[in-house]
Amino acid sequence: MAKLDSLSPSVKTRLDELAASLVKICGKNLVGLVVHGSAVHGGWREASSDVDLICVLDDDPESVLASIGPALELARFSARIETMILTRAEISRSADCFPLLYSDIARASITLAGTNPFEALTIAVAHKRIRIEQELREIRIRMRRVATDMSGAASFGGAVERKIKQARGPLWALLAYRGETVEETLEAVLAAAGKAYDVDPAPLRRAREDPAAAFEALRKLLDAALADVDNRGSEAA
Secondary structure (H helix, E strand, O other): OHHHOOOOHHHHHHHHHHHHHHHHHHHHHEEEEEEEOHHHHOOOOOOOOOEEEEEEEOOOOHHHHHHHHHHHHHHHHHHOEEEEEEEHHHHHHOOOOOHHHHHHHHHOOEEEEEOOHHHHOOOOHHHHHHHHHHHHHHHHHHHHHHHHHHOOOOOHHHHHHHHHHHHHHHHHHHHHHOOOOOOOOHHHHHHHHHHHOOOOOHHHHHOOOOHHHHHHHHHHHHHHHHHHHHHHHHHHO
């Protein structure tokens, strides 16, 4: 698990223990165990980050789910290991619903046991564009609630910072959709998106110090990105 070196020794031990338990309990029903997210592509922090794990099964009867429940619960509460359970058959059928997530897993993940079904997926570009727009619009809409509920409060900066972090994924996907190669770190994505859409990213790095300026910068960035997504959708239609 060399590529999981960002994880602390204690969390890596818990992850190994969970993998061993699932392999033993599920047997041939286990297709694969796949780690993705910040633990793989960077940004994982022990005090605040989850370890994202996908457990792929051939079949998911209640008896199997109940049998792995205690191991999943122990991993969740002892090391913030969050496990999504999918079946092999549903992955290809749901690729149109989760194109960005599945693309990310196919591109950057570590297989702890079995095989990685995401590596063989073909995901339509049109599905990616729609999902990019959906995620950006959701952030843009929820920003308004952040402002109405928290503007001027001590918690405003933290709330704006969380929205900025949430925008990293869809903004990175949009830049890739445009044909731009960008590192997946928050700093790199903000810099590239700011350049692409003529928005100064500096206030976005100071959300806790000046949340109002960060909010305004994020508003402008998302509006410009959404206009780009809309135009590309119209051109494709």
